[in-house]
Amino acid sequence: MTTTQQTPHHSPDDEPEEQNDSWRGYAEEGNDELSRATTVRLQKHSRKLLGELLRPYHKMIWLLVVIVLVENGARLAVPYLVSLGIDKGIPPIIASKHGLAGEGSQTLVTVVLVVFASALIQAFARQLFLMRSGRLGQTILLGLRRRVFDHFQRLSPSFHDKYTSGRVISRLTSDVDVIDEMLRTGFDGLVTALLTLVGTAVLLLVLDLQLGLIALLSFPALFMITRWFRRRSAIVYRRTREAVVLVIVHFVESMGGIRAVQAFRREPRNEEIFYDVNDKYREANLESFRINAIFMPSIKGVGNITIVAILAYGGWQAYHGHVTVGVLTAFLLYLRQFFEPLQDISQFYNTFLSASAALEKLSGVLNEKPDVAEPVKPAKPPAHTRGHLELRDVQFQYVDGVRVLPGLQLDVPAGQTLALVGTTGAGKTTIAKLVARFYDPTGGHVLLDGIDLRDLTEDDLRDRVVMVTQENFLFTGTVADNIRFGKPTATMDEIVDAAKVIGAHDFIMALPDGYETAVAKRGSRLSAGQRQLVAFARAFLADPAVLILDEATSSLDIPSERLIQRALRTILDDRTAIVIAHRLSTVETADRVIVLEHGRIIEDGAPSTLITTGGNYAGLHQAWEDSLA
Amino acid sequence: MPSEQPVQAPSIAAPSSRTTPRRSQNLWRLRPYLRPHKWRLLIMFSTAILGVGVGLSVPLVTRAIIDGPVTRREIDLLLPLGLLALGLSISEVLLVWVRRWAQSRAVSDLEAALRNDLYIRLQALPMEFHNRWQSGQLLSRVTADLSTIRRFMGFGLLFLVINILQLVVVTVLLLRLYWPLGVVVLVAAAPIIVVSLQFEKKYLAISRLVQDQQGDLATRIEESAVGFRVIKAFGRREHVKQQFDDGAVKLYDTSVDKVRLSARFWTFLGVIPNLTLVIVLLLGALAVGREAITLGTLVAFITLMLSLIWPVSSLGTILAMAQEAMTSADRISEILDTESTITDGPDELVNPRGHLRFENVSFRFSPDSADVLHHIDLDLAPGTTLALVGATGSGKTTLTSLVPRLYDVTGGRITIDGHDVRDLTTRSLRSAVASAFDDPTLFSMSARENITLGRPEATEADVQQALEIAQATFANDLPWGLETRVGEQGMSLSGGQRQRLALARAVLARPSVLVLDDTLSALDVHTEALVEEALRNVLAETTGIVVAHRASTVMLADQVALLENGTITAVGTHQELLATVPAYRQLLAAEEEEVHA
Numbered sequence A: 001m002t003t004t005q006q007t008p009h010h011s012p013d014d015e016p017e018e019q020n021d022s023w024r025g026y027a028e029e030g031n032d033e034l035s036r037a038t039t040v041r042l043q044k045h046s047r048k049l050l051g052e053l054l055r056p057y058h059k060m061i062w063l064l065v066v067i068v069l070v071e072n073g074a075r076l077a078v079p080y081l082v083s084l085g086i087d088k089g090i091p092p093i094i095a096s097k098h099g100l101a102g103e104g105s106q107t108l109v110t111v112v113l114v115v116f117a118s119a120l121i122q123a124f125a126r127q128l129f130l131m132r133s134g135r136l137g138q139t140i141l142l143g144l145r146r147r148v149f150d151h152f153q154r155l156s157p158s159f160h161d162k163y164t165s166g167r168v169i170s171r172l173t174s175d176v177d178v179i180d181e182m183l184r185t186g187f188d189g190l191v192t193a194l195l196t197l198v199g200t201a202v203l204l205l206v207l208d209l210q211l212g213l214i215a216l217l218s219f220p221a222l223f224m225i226t227r228w229f230r231r232r233s234a235i236v237y238r239r240t241r242e243a244v245v246l247v248i249v250h251f252v253e254s255m256g257g258i259r260a261v262q263a264f265r266r267e268p269r270n271e272e273i274f275y276d277v278n279d280k281y282r283e284a285n286l287e288s289f290r291i292n293a294i295f296m297p298s299i300k301g302v303g304n305i306t307i308v309a310i311l312a313y314g315g316w317q318a319y320h321g322h323v324t325v326g327v328l329t330a331f332l333l334y335l336r337q338f339f340e341p342l343q344d345i346s347q348f349y350n351t352f353l354s355a356s357a358a359l360e361k362l363s364g365v366l367n368e369k370p371d372v373a374e375p376v377k378p379a380k381p382p383a384h385t386r387g388h389l390e391l392r393d394v395q396f397q398y399v400d401g402v403r404v405l406p407g408l409q410l411d412v413p414a415g416q417t418l419a420l421v422g423t424t425g426a427g428k429t430t431i432a433k434l435v436a437r438f439y440d441p442t443g444g445h446v447l448l449d450g451i452d453l454r455d456l457t458e459d460d461l462r463d464r465v466v467m468v469t470q471e472n473f474l475f476t477g478t479v480a481d482n483i484r485f486g487k488p489t490a491t492m493d494e495i496v497d498a499a500k501v502i503g504a505h506d507f508i509m510a511l512p513d514g515y516e517t518a519v520a521k522r523g524s525r526l527s528a529g530q531r532q533l534v535a536f537a538r539a540f541l542a543d544p545a546v547l548i549l550d551e552a553t554s555s556l557d558i559p560s561e562r563l564i565q566r567a568l569r570t571i572l573d574d575r576t577a578i579v580i581a582h583r584l585s586t587v588e589t590a591d592r593v594i595v596l597e598h599g600r601i602i603e604d605g606a607p608s609t610l611i612t613t614g615g616n617y618a619g620l621h622q623a624w625e626d627s628l629a
Numbered sequence B: 001m002p003s004e005q006p007v008q009a010p011s012i013a014a015p016s017s018r019t020t021p022r023r024s025q026n027l028w029r030l031r032p033y034l035r036p037h038k039w040r041l042l043i044m045f046s047t048a049i050l051g052v053g054v055g056l057s058v059p060l061v062t063r064a065i066i067d068g069p070v071t072r073r074e075i076d077l078l079l080p081l082g083l084l085a086l087g088l089s090i091s092e093v094l095l096v097w098v099r100r101w102a103q104s105r106a107v108s109d110l111e112a113a114l115r116n117d118l119y120i121r122l123q124a125l126p127m128e129f130h131n132r133w134q135s136g137q138l139l140s141r142v143t144a145d146l147s148t149i150r151r152f153m154g155f156g157l158l159f160l161v162i163n164i165l166q167l168v169v170v171t172v173l174l175l176r177l178y179w180p181l182g183v184v185v186l187v188a189a190a191p192i193i194v195v196s197l198q199f200e201k202k203y204l205a206i207s208r209l210v211q212d213q214q215g216d217l218a219t220r221i222e223e224s225a226v227g228f229r230v231i232k233a234f235g236r237r238e239h240v241k242q243q244f245d246d247g248a249v250k251l252y253d254t255s256v257d258k259v260r261l262s263a264r265f266w267t268f269l270g271v272i273p274n275l276t277l278v279i280v281l282l283l284g285a286l287a288v289g290r291e292a293i294t295l296g297t298l299v300a301f302i303t304l305m306l307s308l309i310w311p312v313s314s315l316g317t318i319l320a321m322a323q324e325a326m327t328s329a330d331r332i333s334e335i336l337d338t339e340s341t342i343t344d345g346p347d348e349l350v351n352p353r354g355h356l357r358f359e360n361v362s363f364r365f366s367p368d369s370a371d372v373l374h375h376i377d378l379d380l381a382p383g384t385t386l387a388l389v390g391a392t393g394s395g396k397t398t399l400t401s402l403v404p405r406l407y408d409v410t411g412g413r414i415t416i417d418g419h420d421v422r423d424l425t426t427r428s429l430r431s432a433v434a435s436a437f438d439d440p441t442l443f444s445m446s447a448r449e450n451i452t453l454g455r456p457e458a459t460e461a462d463v464q465q466a467l468e469i470a471q472a473t474f475a476n477d478l479p480w481g482l483e484t485r486v487g488e489q490g491m492s493l494s495g496g497q498r499q500r501l502a503l504a505r506a507v508l509a510r511p512s513v514l515v516l517d518d519t520l521s522a523l524d525v526h527t528e529a530l531v532e533e534a535l536r537n538v539l540a541e542t543t544g545i546v547v548a549h550r551a552s553t554v555m556l557a558d559q560v561a562l563l564e565n566g567t568i569t570a571v572g573t574h575q576e577l578l579a580t581v582p583a584y585r586q587l588l589a590a591e592e593e594e595v596h597a
């Protein structure tokens, strides 16, 4: 028996694993170092993803650009108008000495009115922009959430085995949050930045070519600084994303297993571990803040120096009468308007880069293909499945080199109830999972009514085959919700009937709110046996052609189990069933028993005949009888 | 699956029940986390204030250049003034750099320290708390809420102070430049304050809603990930997606509401300075016309005024940030304020013998529900083993979890060697009691680490012996032997293998009280027999409670207690109970009713 927990071989995100932490144990790890090629590939993918996310809204985006243009036009007009007012509006007033009542005031009044109008336009456009872009951002985010969530649900169990739930959670929460932050703040900032950049540059050139050219000299410097920042932060933000995953994984796991943590005094050790991963995250964060601490002031520095240069040179020019005081003033105002928001724009740029790192991770996930693929040309199964199962020469291994099933032949006629028994780890659950197509066999075929499972669409298959797994997971919600999970369209009566058949009705009615009692986290409101009953009722409600019961009654007391057996006899009458049980009382209700050892069938026959042949099953049965009383 | 009403969602401390003054306090009380960084904070604030001062003096130099060298044609002043401007500009940059550098360390430490403390706190909180709280709500608190607070402490708070300072200083400067215009600017501040206060209230409510909904969504995400195999097995992808979608759309709607609210506020903040500018321009022109001020003064005045636009309009973002940080602090405080009901007692349990007594114990999960257990009296002499038999849901697991104080009794008491378990330190109590639970939890770490959970100092021989007893020697054959990581929830092991590792863990702890809660349910009959054989020796030396559904397991015990309707109705040996108690006979299926039908 061999198992490993591995991180994915070609994992979309090769999280750094500390090999020196021996407590984690060893497992086949993915390649830690992100090769250059992978990085480039990831960046390409994430850019593609971004494109796909934005494409449906390109009309809206253009509209937003127009709105921003108007807003910025209005905003940029203000300093220009002010300079106009100072240059053209005020001198006549000084000359006429009559204040606003005089003749010369017309220009000034016009200018003031235009400033007023542009203030209103700016406000209107701003409001419109904030609203529209905010909603657009949320729409994109909603789309992204849906997409990633759905993709995770489509991926195969083997992917989830390796990826672990903590990572799924961190992708869908922490990574999406970072993107949310960018969409909330970054979009506004970046669009404004670009427009301000271009707009100011043009205006400056128009106002005065020479001064404008000096101002433009700052652009290459800004460009260089930004490029440096982008390179550095790409690395750092990737590290941040990876570090936060470890934090979340550890957090989720220790809170999920809190009972064992407390009972075995795991707290101090967990604290150490958490401190460790948390500290790594802190370090990554610190580094990202630090490169920001260099980046932001540098941008500001370029701005300041440019302003001083213009001031000195412009002052010189104005002294010689080459430029007017008004132009110089306008110039300084524009430069200010350019560099002042730029500080915050670089902040936005920063969230943008951080979001790109998250987007990379998400696009990595979206690029994962399910190992268990949907068929290209799905076969059309008959509407009424009979449930004839066939395993032809099925081989299977979880890990290379360790065969769990070396080659299994099994034919289960429609309507038969087949029991699988055998030592633990013999491969019973594995067979069940192959029939439910959690995995595809590494060799051979699994057929349902003569159709290879690989040719069935997932929906067709799940309509026909339902499995009650060993870990009977309950979801947050009421008891009724959890039973209804088997058939979302079920009425309350159907739910109650299902519970009655299984023998769960009585205990449910004894709960404070009956069927509407919330089961609390992971069903912790219920006892282990009660959870199993609910899980059983949910499978019963699903009413599939093929029902797989994997240790579905292991935690029940014997009377409840008896009740279920009685029910099973009618439930399983008209359908194919695979029953895995260590309790032979359950097995005895089956039409046929298979004894499994190391993935091979060693005995096969009706329970009543197998008892008499004195083989392995007979031994098991004897031991079972002895265990009873 | 969850279709729970939003009411039950945040599951604790109804948000609306909190009053406003309380809210800001929650953020304020986080200040001890900043204490280690007081020098950094001092640097942050002083460089920030200096930076504002320097930034503000640049326009004054501008004025000097325009008024002096240009207007009054004092060209020799151009060079010194230019150099002054350059010096000021560069020092402004340096100040920003120093401030950010100091701030980086302070805020990243703050976030990490808070997260650590929350984690420690959460681990210490009792099971009752963990059952009640949705996992996603906890997760969103240690991730999203903490970054919100970090962001506010780093940028928001600083800029809030700086912006306000800048507003005040600029206004004073404006007043001094030319007071009538200054007054105009001052008056314009009034509507800003009024609207800000209104905004604050609304925004608080909506950001709380958003953050709670994010937590709910996180719960769904977590369940969809952890319950993935069940969803797959039933083919309920669409169903689950629909539910996720409902949550996501709800979040979308509130987020859009939030956007709408802030859009209005921010626009308002943007428009006020512009309108003021109109008035100032008009009045300024008049003043220049009357020669009350020079043209240079008006230019400087307007330049200064324009430098107000940014601080005012960014005030919107910062106030929003502050509200969110307060909400986050509230949410975090809900955890920090939860008192752990299970606290250490004063006594140490030294060399425990394992004399376990239940004295008239009763238990209920919440004060307003009925007793799950009542009038439980049991006396387990050191070295004896008690089998606990009862129907599904009769309270066996509950009874056993009272011993290591996963829950506290609500009536009567439990003693070990004469000490009430509540008088003992949890550490010494829990090292004396080890349990194997009905659902075996394995952590994502090496098999060895999993097994030695209760006794990290165990030797290799001890480990091997425990594996032997639990029939779990397969662990040695894993690819890296005992150093192999067994995965999330031990998912890559078979059910029986997991259960045996969990059993080995309990056995290895060498407790004086060993609790086995239906730990053999996933084992085949042969393996079970082997384990039982080995367990017999272990149980001979310790006090044991064995929860059993089958006679073979019951045989491990010296005594059997039958749990019915929340209390022990019969105690005796297996044979005695079989002979005298029909309910017992029925539970253990000794009554052969139609097994072979």
Ligand SMILES: Nc1ncnc2c1ncn2[C@@H]1O[C@H](COP(=O)(O)OP(=O)(O)OP(=O)(O)O)[C@@H](O)[C@H]1O
Residues within 6 Å of the ligand: A001, A002, A003, A004, A161, A398, A399, A404, A422, A423, A424, A425, A426, A427, A428, A429, A430, A431, B491, B492, B493, B494, B495, B496, B497, B522
């Ligand atoms: N996801 C997995 N990855 C790697 N190995 C696995 C995985 N799942 C199961 N195995 C291994 O495959 C073998 C067969 O496991 P399986 O779950 O089929 O056993 P089983 O017969 O159902 O046992 P049990 O009665 O204990 O449930 C075991 O050795 C197990 O460790």
Ligand SMILES: Nc1ncnc2c1ncn2[C@@H]1O[C@H](COP(=O)(O)OP(=O)(O)OP(=O)(O)O)[C@@H](O)[C@H]1O
Residues within 6 Å of the ligand: A524, A525, A526, A527, A528, A529, A530, A555, A557, B131, B365, B372, B390, B391, B392, B393, B394, B395, B396, B397, B398, B399, B438
């Ligand atoms: N957290 C909880 N809050 C409220 N009631 C609970 C909680 N946990 C369990 N219960 C109820 O308490 C009763 C006893 O549960 P317990 O888990 O102790 O049963 P059990 O005897 O161990 O059953 P099983 O054999 O199925 O494991 C059950 O009826 C259950 O519904």
Ligand SMILES: [Mg+2]
Residues within 6 Å of the ligand: A527, A528, A529, B396, B397, B398, B438, B517
């Ligand atoms: Mg139990």
